[in-house]
Amino acid sequence: MVNLIWLIMLVSGFVVSAINGTMHKLTEAVFDGAQSAVTVCFGLISIMVFWMGLMRIAEKGGLLAGLAKGLFPVVRRLFPDVPATHPAMGYIVSNMAANLLGLGNAATPMGIKAMQQLQTLNPTPKHATPAMCTLLAINTASITLIPTTMIAIRMNLGSTQPASIIPSTILATAVATLFAIILDRYFRSRI
Amino acid sequence: MNTMNIVTIIASWSIPVLIVTIPLVAYFRKVPVYECFIDGAKDGFQSAIQIIPHLVGMMVAISVFRESGALAIVVDGFGIITQWLSIPEEVVPLGLLRPISGTGSLAYVTDLMKVHGPDSLVSQIGATIQGSSDTTLYVLTVYFGAIGIERTRYALKVGLLSDLAGFVASVYICMWLFK
Numbered sequence: 096m097v098n099l100i101w102l103i104m105l106v107s108g109f110v111v112s113a114i115n116g117t118m119h120k121l122t123e124a125v126f127d128g129a130q131s132a133v134t135v136c137f138g139l140i141s142i143m144v145f146w147m148g149l150m151r152i153a154e155k156g157g158l159l160a161g162l163a164k165g166l167f168p169v170v171r172r173l174f175p176d177v178p179a180t181h182p183a184m185g186y187i188v189s190n191m192a193a194n195l196l197g198l199g200n201a202a203t204p205m206g207i208k209a210m211q212q213l214q215t216l217n218p219t220p221k222h223a224t225p226a227m228c229t230l231l232a233i234n235t236a237s238i239t240l241i242p243t244t245m246i247a248i249r250m251n252l253g254s255t256q257p258a259s260i261i262p263s264t265i266l267a268t269a270v271a272t273l274f275a276i277i278l279d280r281y282f283r284s285r286i
Numbered sequence: 287m288n289t290m291n292i293v294t295i296i297a298s299w300s301i302p303v304l305i306v307t308i309p310l311v312a313y314f315r316k317v318p319v320y321e322c323f324i325d326g327a328k329d330g331f332q333s334a335i336q337i338i339p340h341l342v343g344m345m346v347a348i349s350v351f352r353e354s355g356a357l358a359i360v361v362d363g364f365g366i367i368t369q370w371l372s373i374p375e376e377v378v379p380l381g382l383l384r385p386i387s388g389t390g391s392l393a394y395v396t397d398l399m400k401v402h403g404p405d406s407l408v409s410q411i412g413a414t415i416q417g418s419s420d421t422t423l424y425v426l427t428v429y430f431g432a433i434g435i436e437r438t439r440y441a442l443k444v445g446l447l448s449d450l451a452g453f454v455a456s457v458y459i460c461m462w463l464f465k
Contacts, residue, residue, distance in 0.1 A: 096386055096387075096423065097386065097387045097390065100383070100386060100387060100390065101343065101344070101347050101390075104347040104348060104350065104351040104356075105346075105347050105350055105351075107351065107354075107356045108347075108350035108351045108353070108354035108356050109350070109354070110356075111354040111355050111356040111359065112353075112354040112355070115354070115355050117353070117354060117355060120353045120354070121350055121353065121354060123353070124346075124349040124350045124352070124353035124354070125346050125349065125350060127349055127353075128342075128345040128346035128347070128348065128349030128350065129342050129345065129346050131345055131349075131396065131397075131400060132338065132341040132342040132344070132345035132346070132393065132396075133338060133341075133342065135341065135345075135396050136334060136335070136337055136338045136341055137334075139334040139337075140330075140331060140334040140335070143330035143331070143333055143334040144327045144330040144331050144334070145327065145330070146330060147326045147327055147329045147330030147333070148322075148323035148324065148325075148326040148327030148330060149304070149305060149308055149309075149323065149326070150326055151322050151323060151325055151326020151327075151329075152308050152309050152312045152317060152319050152322045152323055152326070153308045153312070154326075155312060155317045155322050156308065156309075156311050156312025156313075156315050156317045156319075157312075157315055158308065158311070158312075200329065200333065203428065206425075206429055207428070207429060207432045207433075210429050210430075210432055210433045211432070211433055213433075214433045220433075220434065220435075221434065221435060221436045221437060222435070222436075222437040222439070223430065223435045223437060223438050223439045223441060225439075227429075227430075227435065227441070228438075228439055228440060228441045228444065230429070231425065231426060231429060231430075231441045231444070231445065232441070232444045232445065232448065234420065234425050234429065235385075235419075235420055235422040235425050235426070235444075235445035235448065235449070236419065236420070236445075236448045236449075236452065237418075237419055237420035237425075239417060239418060241300065241301070241304070242413070242414075242416075242417025242418070244392070244416075244417070245395070245413040245414075245416055245417040246301075248395070248396055248399065248404075248413075249399065249404045249409075249413060252396075252399045252400065252403075252404040253404060254404035254405050255405055256294070256297065256298070256405070257404075258297045258298060258300065258301055259293070259294070259297045259410070259464075260297075260410055260413045260414055260417060261296060261297045261300055261301075262293045262296050262297060262463065263410065263414045263418075263456065263459050263460050263463050263464070264413075264414050264417040264418045265418075266455065266459045267414050267415070267418035267419075267452055267455045267456040267459050268417075268418035268419070268452065270451060270452065270455035270459075271418060271419060271448050271449070271451050271452030271455060272448070274447070274448045274451035274452075275444055275445070275447075275448035275451075278443075278444045278447055278448060279440075279444050282439075282440040282443070282444060
């Protein structure tokens with residue numbers, strides 16, 4: 096899918112340029128695109144280094160564990176068919192807590208471990224269970240509190256208030272997650 | 287106090303508050319805060335460097351796509367719908383790209399900010415869409431792939447529909463907050 100989209104963008108760009116006679120702009124566009132990508136990534140280093148350092152402190156200081164504990168009552172309701180003491184529960188709450196803090200690198204391994212644990216409860220190993228679908232729904236909606244990457248890029252491009260998108264992001268992510276949970280409930284009740 | 291003030295206060299306080307409270311709490315819990323910070327910071331360097339090839343590939347493609355005029359054709363195609371919903375048409379391609387490719391949509395948002403300025407309404411909407419959701423297809427592939435699930439039931443439908451909800455929410459929330 097990604098292969099196709101990438102190819103379509105390049106080829107259609109070429110074709111449209113040929114028709115419009117704007118071919119002279121294309122070479123420049125290539126170098127310009129490549130250069131801004133590298134500039135953006137270098138700009139990201141500063142923030143990512145600092146943020147990941149801070150988040151490691153949060154992790155070791157028990158913030159992640161505390162958050163996971165706080166999420167437990169909510170998660171129990173979301174996964175009624177998983178026993179409360181099952182190891183899957185622990186991974187699910189850790190996955191959600193890591194997502195909340197924007198720790199994508201930590202969230203994915205936790206999510207995969209949760210999936211593996213849910214698979215042990217699955218009577219039909221090739222078919223997804225409702226619990227798996229719920230975990231997926233929460234992860235694709237990806238509830239986020241601090242959109243670090245976006246703030247960093249805004250900062251690099253000279254925004255006067257790079258953090259101004261925090262409230263809008265929190266609201267939007269809440270709407271999407273709530274909607275995902277409601278939809279998941281709806282489809283779950285239909286089977 | 288009006289909404290704008292509250293929003294500005296939340297935005298300007300949230301990061302400094304975290305930066306102070308996290309190390310402070312951890313210190314009282316006997317965490318060697320500075321060493322811990324360095325340890326995590328190394329990972330941050332890695333992840334920033336690792337996205338370079340992905341972002342170069344995507345930014346080149348999007349740059350070519352925009353400069354050639356192909357993007358304008360696509361955007362104009364959505365004109366009727368976006369006018370009817372009174373949303374900025376430049377964000378529609380982002381909504382389509384977001385669930386499919388994380389770096390692709392990141393490149394598109396970066397391009398939006400470069401063209402329209404980071405503080406423009408379109409850029410703020412773009413940043414909100416990018417920041418508030420995840421790459422549905424990627425998450426689905428990774429999670430189900432890891433345990434060999436072949437029949438994914440309604441998971442894709444739920445993922446894509448909530449992406450749509452997130453897109454609509456981002457657009458209208460930003461128009462309400464930033465206009």
